[in-house]
Every structure is written in C-alpha cells, then in structure tokens.
Amino acid sequence: MTLEQRIAHVNQAVSKACERAGRSPEEVNIVAVTKYVSTEKTAQVLDSGILHIGENRWQNAKPKWEALGSRGVWHFIGQLQSNKVKDVIGKFAYIHSLDRLSLAKELNRQAAAADITVKAFVQVNISGEDSKSGMPPEKAYDFVRQMQDYPHIEVIGLMTMAPLDSDAESARPVFRGLRELRDELNARGAQTEPIRHLSMGMSGDFEVAIEEGATWLRLGSILVGKEED
Numbered sequence: 027m028t029l030e031q032r033i034a035h036v037n038q039a040v041s042k043a044c045e046r047a048g049r050s051p052e053e054v055n056i057v058a059v060t061k062y063v064s065t066e067k068t069a070q071v072l073d074s075g076i077l078h079i080g081e082n083r084w085q086n087a088k089p090k091w092e093a094l095g096s097r098g099v100w101h102f103i104g105q106l107q108s109n110k111v112k113d114v115i116g117k118f119a120y121i122h123s124l125d126r127l128s129l130a131k132e133l134n135r136q137a138a139a140a141d142i143t144v145k146a147f148v149q150v151n152i153s154g155e156d157s158k159s160g161m162p163p164e165k166a167y168d169f170v171r172q173m174q175d176y177p178h179i180e181v182i183g184l185m186t187m188a189p190l191d192s193d194a195e196s197a198r199p200v201f202r203g204l205r206e207l208r209d210e211l212n213a214r215g216a217q218t219e220p221i222r223h224l225s226m227g228m229s230g231d232f233e234v235a236i237e238e239g240a241t242w243l244r245l246g247s248i249l250v251g252k253e254e255d
C-alpha cells in the first residue's frame with residue numbers, strides 16, 4: 027500500500043468509528059508514529075499533510091527531528107528518563123508519558139529555563155499489568171493537583187496503553203476506564219481547567235478507542251507502515 031492509500035484507509039475507519047459513536051471526526055487527532063521508519067519516509071508523511079509526529083526514543087528521533095523538526099509538531103510517546111529531559115525539551119511540544127513526580131520536576135525546571143510550557147498527558151496504567159508504565163489510577167487525582175505547582179507543565183489529558191497482545195475488544199474496558207477516570211478527575215475539580223484529552227488507541231485498537239472517547243490516536247504501522255513495507 028502507498029502512504030496515500032494508508033492515510034485514506036485510516037481516515038475512512040476513523041470516520042466510521044466516529045459515526046458509530048456519534049462523535050465528530052474533528053475531535054479525533056492523529057499522531058503519526060514514525061519510530062519504525064526512516065527520515066525519508068517521515069518527510070513523506072509530513073508532505074502528505076500530517077502535522078503531528080510521534081517518536082518513543084530520542085536516539086531514533088534525532089536524525090528525523092534534525093532534518094524535519096520545524097515542519098511538524100513533535101510528540102514524545104515513550105518512557106522518559108529524567109536525565110533525557112534535556113534532549114526533548116523545546117523539541118517535543120507534547121509529552122504523552124508523564125508518569126511520576128520526579129519527571130514532572132525535571133520537565134518543569136527545564137521548561138522554565140527555556141521559557142516554554144510543555145503540554146502533557148498523565149500516563150495511567152489502567153490495565154494493571156505489571157509490565158505497563160503509568161501510575162495507578164488512584165494516584166492520578168493527587169498527581170494532577172500537584173501539577174499546579176509546576177506552571178511550565180500544562181496537563182491537557184490522560185494517556186494509556188492497552189495490553190499488547192490482546193484483541194481490540196479486550197482493550198475496550200481499559201479505554202473506558204481512562205475516560206471514566208478523566209471524567210471523575212474533572213468532576214472532583216482536580217485542576218481549574220478541565221482535562222480534555224485522551225491519548226489512547228494504536229494500530230490494532232484505534233476504532234475501539236474512538237468509540238470510547240479517544241481524542242488523540244497514536245498510529246504507527248497501520249498509517250506509516252514499517253520500513254520493509
């Protein structure tokens with residue numbers, strides 16, 4: 027499949043899922059995850075009109091960002107060690123993996139020094155799997171409240187990952203759980219500005235994620251392919 031065909035296919039699937047869920051496709055944003063592909067392929071993705079690019083490791087992202095950084099809006103979607111914050115600050119406008127206080131401190135400190143604000147998703151481990159990163163849901167309220175002390179971090183949403191080798195339907199309770207958590211945090215007034223976004227849904231389960239309220243999909247293989255394709 028060509029990139030254009032992949033994009034058309036994804037757009038159609040997004041529209042259909044939105045229709046089923048009674049949602050507007052305009053509420054659903056897409057991050058093209060380019061971690062499997064080259065700088066050339068990433069350039070094609072940007073050429074096609076996709077603006078949001080996601081990478082999970084700075085080492086992989088670096089050549090792409092250096093060549094193409096100003097052409098896109100970059101999302102850091104992988105686990106982030108505090109000593110790697112210096113690599114991403116000022117380059118990635120969105121961090122999808124804010125999962126602990128020590129990371130928040132370092133992000134805030136470096137964002138303050140650069141005089142910028144980082145948009146962040148608080149990553150929550152809804153599935154409860156040991157292997158999953160993210161904080162337990164019961165810690166999210168206090169964590170979001172604490173973010174008020176970190177003015178260079180703007181919490182715009184929650185993020186979760188569904189269990190990896192399961193079918194899309196079994197991801198549904200995980201996605202629903204994230205939406206319910208967001209609604210609960212907003213009902214309890216965790217922060218003044220309501221939390222709007224849900225970063226959830228990957229190639230295998232994005233349609234279910236849309237049905238459960240996703241506002242940011244992170245799509246790799248289905249959208250940009252892998253390098254051997």
Ligand SMILES: *Cc1c(COP(=O)(O)O)cnc(C)c1O
Binds near residue numbers: 244246247248
């Ligand atoms: C790789 C990755 C994705 C995209 O995965 P696909 O299944 O290829 O769509 C999404 N989110 C995160 C955090 C990833 O690491």
